[in-house]
Amino acid sequence: MRRIYNFSAGPAVHPLPVLEEASQAILEINGSGMSLLEVSHRSKDYDAIHVEAMANVLGTLGLSADEYAVCFLGGGASLQFAMLPMNFLAPGQTADYLDAGEWGSKAIAEARRVGTVNVAGSSADTKYDRIPRTLALSPPGAARYLHFTTNNTIEGTQVFALPETNGAPLTADMSSDIFAVDRDHSRFDLLYAGAQKNAGPAGVTMIVIRRSFLETAHKNLSPMLSYAVQAQKDSLYNTPPVFPIFVVNLTLKWIAAQGGLAAIEKNNREKAALIYDALDATPDFYQTCAAEPSDRSLMNITFRLADESHNAAFLAEAKKRDMDGLPGHRNVGGFRASVYNAFPAEGCQALADLLTEFARQNG
Numbered sequence: 001m002r003r004i005y006n007f008s009a010g011p012a013v014h015p016l017p018v019l020e021e022a023s024q025a026i027l028e029i030n031g032s033g034m035s036l037l038e039v040s041h042r043s044k045d046y047d048a049i050h051v052e053a054m055a056n057v058l059g060t061l062g063l064s065a066d067e068y069a070v071c072f073l074g075g076g077a078s079l080q081f082a083m084l085p086m087n088f089l090a091p092g093q094t095a096d097y098l099d100a101g102e103w104g105s106k107a108i109a110e111a112r113r114v115g116t117v118n119v120a121g122s123s124a125d126t127k128y129d130r131i132p133r134t135l136a137l138s139p140p141g142a143a144r145y146l147h148f149t150t151n152n153t154i155e156g157t158q159v160f161a162l163p164e165t166n167g168a169p170l171t172a173d174m175s176s177d178i179f180a181v182d183r184d185h186s187r188f189d190l191l192y193a194g195a196q197k198n199a200g201p202a203g204v205t206m207i208v209i210r211r212s213f214l215e216t217a218h219k220n221l222s223p224m225l226s227y228a229v230q231a232q233k234d235s236l237y238n239t240p241p242v243f244p245i246f247v248v249n250l251t252l253k254w255i256a257a258q259g260g261l262a263a264i265e266k267n268n269r270e271k272a273a274l275i276y277d278a279l280d281a282t283p284d285f286y287q288t289c290a291a292e293p294s295d296r297s298l299m300n301i302t303f304r305l306a307d308e309s310h311n312a313a314f315l316a317e318a319k320k321r322d323m324d325g326l327p328g329h330r331n332v333g334g335f336r337a338s339v340y341n342a343f344p345a346e347g348c349q350a351l352a353d354l355l356t357e358f359a360r361q362n363g
């Protein structure tokens with residue numbers, strides 16, 4: 001089997017031991033004579049996986065099941081853009097949103113279908129090259145919640161200091177950096193993440209909700225769109241995405257074996273520094289897309305060549321060195337190296353070497 005350096009932004013690289021164990025489970029689960037893909041979602045074999053996965057999501061984030069509920073839903077993070085306001089907002093009510101990237105702006109558009117959005121901070125006028133810091137929050141008690149994106153996958157910026165909320169419940173889209181940094185998750189009232197960036201395969205989205213916040217959700221929704229119903233049924237109202245949940249659980253066990261989020265964050269910082277240091281060494285040749293070094297994402301490293309006529313040659317050289325997935329998002333251009341938890345440090349070093357050598361040969 002061949003493994004290249006896969007810099008894809010998502011679906012993205014998985015740990016090899018996770019892929020190996022997942023492939024075994026596709027053949028047979030627990031000596032049952034059946035594939036994981038063949039057992040009922042209400043069977044004993046699957047139930048043990050489901051319960052363990054919920055516990056491991058909370059355990060990894062440092063949260064307790066007394067205080068927080070976990071849901072595993074389909075529809076991607078994009079469905080959560082709509083579900084969050086459906087459950088917590090109403091006509092005439094306001095929610096505060098930070099507008100720091102394309103995904104955040106999509107979340108804002110969905111909230112506007114339901115209620116009023118106060119854009120409390122935006123970097124749209126500088127093409128989302130930074131995290132907005134001066135916020136115009138709603139007065140205390142006026143906003144149902146504040147929503148932001150912890151890591152802007154497309155633009156390559158990340159939030160390291162959690163925003164103030166004036167007392168509003170804190171909610172976030174963590175799709176591209178969940179389980180990547182050791183933040184204080186108990187500050188959040190609701191967080192969600194599609195699995196396919198940093199936590200598993202496409203097909204499942206994790207939602208973690210503080211139970212006291214959940215009690216304030218609307219009750220008169222279609223059951224599939226109701227956090228209250230989904231949480232009360234442990235995401236088994238209908239057939240959940242069994243295989244993606246299984247792989248997320250394997251990934252969480254792999255994270256624990258690495259030493260948990262503190263060790264993972266340390267490793268991610270070292271990996272990202274290899275690439276940023278190489279970019280910064282020749283600032284006339286490479287430019288990072290994030291305006292402030294303090295906003296630079298550890299997950300998605302976005303950069304361009306000062307002379308874009310070298311772009312094709314750079315990609316060809318990357319391909320020769322077994323690297324894939326480096327072109328930037330179509331709306332941003334340039335390049336993007338996505339180096340999620342499972343991306344190996346050797347691959348970061350290999351890209352750093354390419355950056356250094358390519359600048360030397362073409363600068």
Ligand SMILES: *Cc1c(COP(=O)(O)O)cnc(C)c1O
Nearest residue numbers: 076077078103153173175176194
């Ligand atoms: C990829 C991504 C999304 C969209 O995820 P889907 O699962 O495709 O809906 C939303 N938010 C962020 C931050 C992302 O990186």
